Amino acid sequence: MTPRPFLLALLLAGTLALAACGSDDGGSAGGAQADAKPATSAPKKITIAYQAIPNGDLVVKHEQWLEKALPGTEIDWKLFDSGGSVNEAVAGGSVDIGLAGSSPVARGLSQPLPYEVPWIHDVIGKAEALVVKKDITSIDQLKGKKVATPLASTSHYSLLAALQGAGLSAKDVKVIDAEPDDIAAAWSRGDIDGAYVWNPNLAKLIKDGGHVLISSADLAQQGKTTYDLAVVTKDFASKYPDAVKTWVAQQDRAVKLFRSDPNAAATAVGAELNVGAEEVLPQMKDLIFLTAAEQTGADYLGGGLAKNLLAAAEFNKSLAQIPKVQPEASYASAVDATFASAVGG
Numbered sequence: 001m002t003p004r005p006f007l008l009a010l011l012l013a014g015t016l017a018l019a020a021c022g023s024d025d026g027g028s029a030g031g032a033q034a035d036a037k038p039a040t041s042a043p044k045k046i047t048i049a050y051q052a053i054p055n056g057d058l059v060v061k062h063e064q065w066l067e068k069a070l071p072g073t074e075i076d077w078k079l080f081d082s083g084g085s086v087n088e089a090v091a092g093g094s095v096d097i098g099l100a101g102s103s104p105v106a107r108g109l110s111q112p113l114p115y116e117v118p119w120i121h122d123v124i125g126k127a128e129a130l131v132v133k134k135d136i137t138s139i140d141q142l143k144g145k146k147v148a149t150p151l152a153s154t155s156h157y158s159l160l161a162a163l164q165g166a167g168l169s170a171k172d173v174k175v176i177d178a179e180p181d182d183i184a185a186a187w188s189r190g191d192i193d194g195a196y197v198w199n200p201n202l203a204k205l206i207k208d209g210g211h212v213l214i215s216s217a218d219l220a221q222q223g224k225t226t227y228d229l230a231v232v233t234k235d236f237a238s239k240y241p242d243a244v245k246t247w248v249a250q251q252d253r254a255v256k257l258f259r260s261d262p263n264a265a266a267t268a269v270g271a272e273l274n275v276g277a278e279e280v281l282p283q284m285k286d287l288i289f290l291t292a293a294e295q296t297g298a299d300y301l302g303g304g305l306a307k308n309l310l311a312a313a314e315f316n317k318s319l320a321q322i323p324k325v326q327p328e329a330s331y332a333s334a335v336d337a338t339f340a341s342a343v344g345g
Contacts, residue, residue, distance in 0.1 A: 042243050045074040049086045049098030052079065052180075053228060054199055054269045054283045055122045056254030057099055062268040065250045070243070081179035084152035086231070090115055096236040097247060101154025102227040102305075106312035109334050110322050116237060118339040119230035119248050120295050120305065123288035125217040128155050128226065129202055130162055131210035132194035139166035139213055142173050145193035148186055151177040152321075154216075154226045157312060159196035160319055161224045162214050170319070184208075199283040200273055217286075224315075225308060228287075237336070248339040252292040258284065292344030301337035309335070 046066075050057050060066055067075050078095065080086050083104030089095045090113050099121055100108070108115065136142065139162055149155045160170060178186060180201040186192045187205050194213075195205060206212065216226050230251070237244050258265040266277040266284055273280065295301045310331045316322045 041240060042070050042073045042246075043240055044072075045076060046070075046097065046243070046247075047076045047078060047095045049078050049080045049089055049095040051082070051086075051099050051228075052200065052273055053099070053121075054127075054266075054273065054280050055228060055287055056251050056258065056265070056289060057121055057230075058269045058272040059254035059257060059265050060250045062272050065253065066247060069246055069250065073243075081181070082150040082153045084150060087111075087113060087152070090231065090233060095233075097230060097232045097244075099228060100231055101157075102225075102229055102308060103154045103157030103312050103316065104152055105229050105231060106309045106331075107152060107316060107322050108231070109309060109331055110313045110316075110324060110326055112326055112330060114234045115231040116234055116334045116336045117229050117301070117305065117309075118232055118237070118244055118336050119251055120290055120300055121228040121230060121251070123220075123290070124154065124198070124226045124228060125220070125288055126215045126286040127202070127283060128158060128196065128198040129212045129215035130159060130194060130196045131202065131205045132213055134209060134211060136193065136213070139163065140168060142166075142194060143168060144172070144174070146174045146176055146191070147194040147196065148176040148178040148183045148192045149196040150179050150183075151175075154228075155196040155198060157316065158216050158219050158224065158226060160321070161219050161222070161315070162196070164319075165219075165222065199286065200275065200280075203279070203283055223311075227305070227308070229305075241339075245339045245342050248292060249343045252340075252343050255289045255291050258289055292340040294344075295340045296337045296344060301335055301340055303332075306332040306335045 050061060061077055080089065083100030086098040086100045087104055087108045090098060090108065105117060147159065149159050163169060163173060176192060180197050183195045183197050184201045184204045187195060187208060187210065197205065232244055254265065262281060263277055266281040269284065270277045270280040290300065298304060310328055313322065313325045313331065317325045
């Protein structure tokens with residue numbers, strides 16, 4: 001379920017009384033102690049939109065670090081299929097913190113949705129790719145073929161960029177809107193010729209006879225870098241800044257666990273995805289994880305990410321995927337490095 005412009009307009013026209021909740025530092029299980037101090041104030045409940053992506057968010061969830069850091073706060077983890085559906089949830093006021101790709105976030109900020117980016121879950125790299133049948137050996141051979149991707153997702157953005165690079169447009173290809181699990185099922189049935197999708201479903205398609213034509217790592221070299229980002233509603237961040245800092249501390253802790261003990265991190269992620277650590281570890285290695293200290297630099301939360309989001313919005317606008325682009329300052333002000341600086345400093 002990806003957002004359509006009219007649906008977001010209807011949601012935004014309704015109440016934007018966003019749910020308020022919070023988080024803090026702490027917990028134990030498999031990693032070093034978290035760096036941040038306990039929050040001085042925390043809400044009764046935090047609603048978190050997460051996705052089945054093999055990154056640190058699943059480590060935090062599985063190890064219950066946030067629950068242990070905030071014993072007096074209910075942590076409600078809600079699974080979403082894509083960043084587009086997370087945007088819908090934010091517009092409807094049903095989540096406080098969520099995970100969405102950089103293209104959906106660029107779309108959301110262009111609405112504009114009332115959220116900001118305090119954390120980069122990962123730089124996507126090879127973890128998202130265009131997979132096709134064996135007899136297709138170049139992107140231009142996709143003309144007239146059926147290619148699935150979740151619309152309004154980072155994969156959709158990358159698919160459009162890949163097609164543009166090959167001299168094609170979305171009109172030249174039968175782009176099918178489908179969520180990742182549905183894509184894997186359609187591939188198995190032989191209903192589609194290709195798909196741009198992320199792990200773990202990317203790995204399923206490759207295992208089921210597909211091969212990669214181009215990955216998001218390749219597109220990054222062409223100036224189309226993509227990320228998995230955290231978003232927090234402005235209302236929540238203003239009411240519970242200590243809670244956001246604590247949430248960031250747990251995410252930073254997960255990155256450090258992956259670096260110090262990748263098998264332990266992969267075991268936690270695998271438990272959430274119902275697969276073994278040996279299957280998850282290669283998928284995690286296809287993502288680039290950054291510590292809080294690294295994220296505050298000029299290339300990321302310190303400036304580079306805001307430029308990336310503006311560029312993604314402009315690209316989406318050029319392809320008529322969104323109706324307008326906000327002023328540059330809107331994207332810059334939506335990237336908040338203060339929480340990562342407090343944790344990583």
